[in-house]
Amino acid sequence: MSTVQFTGINKSFGTVDVIRGIDLVIETGEFVVFVGPSGSGKSTLLRMVAGLEEVSSGTISIGGEDVTDAEPSERGIAMVFQSYALYPHKTVYENIAFNLRLHKVPRLELDRRVREAAAILQLTDYLSRKPNQLSGGQRQRVAIGRAIVREPQVFLFDEPLSNLDAALRVEMRLQIEKLHRDIGATMIYVTHDQVEAMTLADRIVAFDDGRVQQIGSPLELYRKPSNLFVAGFIGSPRMNLLPGIVEAGGLVRLPTGEGTPVPLPAAATQPVGEEVTIGLRPEALHLGGEVGSEPALTGEILSLEQLGNLSYAHILCDGLPPMIAQLPATAAFARGSNVTATFSSGDVHLFDGASQAVDHQSTQGG
Numbered sequence: 001m002s003t004v005q006f007t008g009i010n011k012s013f014g015t016v017d018v019i020r021g022i023d024l025v026i027e028t029g030e031f032v033v034f035v036g037p038s039g040s041g042k043s044t045l046l047r048m049v050a051g052l053e054e055v056s057s058g059t060i061s062i063g064g065e066d067v068t069d070a071e072p073s074e075r076g077i078a079m080v081f082q083s084y085a086l087y088p089h090k091t092v093y094e095n096i097a098f099n100l101r102l103h104k105v106p107r108l109e110l111d112r113r114v115r116e117a118a119a120i121l122q123l124t125d126y127l128s129r130k131p132n133q134l135s136g137g138q139r140q141r142v143a144i145g146r147a148i149v150r151e152p153q154v155f156l157f158d159e160p161l162s163n164l165d166a167a168l169r170v171e172m173r174l175q176i177e178k179l180h181r182d183i184g185a186t187m188i189y190v191t192h193d194q195v196e197a198m199t200l201a202d203r204i205v206a207f208d209d210g211r212v213q214q215i216g217s218p219l220e221l222y223r224k225p226s227n228l229f230v231a232g233f234i235g236s237p238r239m240n241l242l243p244g245i246v247e248a249g250g251l252v253r254l255p256t257g258e259g260t261p262v263p264l265p266a267a268a269t270q271p272v273g274e275e276v277t278i279g280l281r282p283e284a285l286h287l288g289g290e291v292g293s294e295p296a297l298t299g300e301i302l303s304l305e306q307l308g309n310l311s312y313a314h315i316l317c318d319g320l321p322p323m324i325a326q327l328p329a330t331a332a333f334a335r336g337s338n339v340t341a342t343f344s345s346g347d348v349h350l351f352d353g354a355s356q357a358v359d360h361q362s363t364q365g366g
């Protein structure tokens with residue numbers, strides 16, 4: 001059993017609270033991704049699991065055992081960091097073996113574990129090379145190999161792929177996913193890249209400001225973000241967030257001259273006059289329709305981004321923040337032209353209060 005349980009975890013540095021009341025259970029064999037913007041406390045929480053950072057209050061258990069005050073080496077964890085920190089003068093074999101030698105693991109046992117890890121990570125052909133004869137992805141695999149040979153109950157990853165270029169990140173993402181399938185250990189993986197979070201996680205824990213904002217499967221967070229933070233953070237390009245006021249008849253009035261009111265989702269409980277935010281994913285907007293039976297917004301195409309397989313149109317409607325619509329690659333719209341964007345009421349997300357136009361796009365990478 002290698003569950004990881006956080007109970008009432010708080011952490012302050014001096015007078016600054018960086019982790020605020022985390023309660024969370026990670027199941028044995030689960031792959032959980034902590035995602036959130038820079039400074040939200042992801043690394044701090046992970047380092048507390050590793051025993052590299054003390055908790056201010058609360059308890060952490062691993063495998064049902066309270067490890068809050070245990071030494072890092074007594075916790076059954078191994079951690080992989082963004083920087084690989086390999087020993088430059090040692091071979092791949094010796095880098096992977098380093099910790100086992102430190103713990104005086106018998107020679108045959110050591111050799112078996114190093115070769116098994118190398119096989120899992122496809123490093124067998126590189127065992128006699130030095131780190132400077134490896135690519136970035138191969139170096140990161142050596143760092144992961146060093147963690148594997150310790151046969152930890154729990155793997156902790158802190159942004160392990162941030163130093164790699166885009167293509168290598170994709171490749172390493174697949175490797176880490178396969179590693180999890182092969183060895184079935186509990187894994188906690190920290191990233192600010194929501195693409196990594198979406199593709200790797202059994203469950204995502206979305207953080208902001210030291211608090212859990214939502215916990216769920218990637219698609220749960222994508223389809224049913226429980227607040228504006230998650231709505232804006234998960235999904236790239238981000239969800240369009242539009243301010244509105246609830247009016248009579250189950251409608252939301254947007255501050256735009258053109259277009260139709262938006263129907264309130266059936267479960268909505270907000271009273272007439274309430275300030276709300278409407279959320280529409282880029283793929284929920286369909287361009288080229290007419291104002292008619294479906295809700296619609298009319299605006300001007302500011303710019304078009306053609307990615308080959310699809311395109312994004314940036315649209316400005318009077319009185320609203322700029323919106324992004326996803327189009328098929330074959331769609332032919334010209335910059336500067338006026339368009340009508342229709343959407344179905346089932347695709348409307350509704351959030352309490354006004355959106356703070358926080359732009360997390362620049363932190364999403366991937």
Ligand SMILES: Nc1ncnc2c1ncn2[C@@H]1O[C@H](COP(=O)(O)OP(=O)(O)OP(=O)(O)O)[C@@H](O)[C@H]1O
Nearest residue numbers: 013018036037038039040041042043044045191192
């Ligand atoms: N040793 C420290 N002393 C004081 N403040 C710290 C210390 N370590 C972290 N912090 C603060 O705690 C907050 C959370 O930091 P943390 O490193 O956990 O963020 P993060 O979510 O991992 O961010 P990033 O994505 O940039 O790595 C930040 O505001 C940071 O400045």
Ligand SMILES: [Mg+2]
Nearest residue numbers: 042043044158
């Ligand atoms: Mg960090």
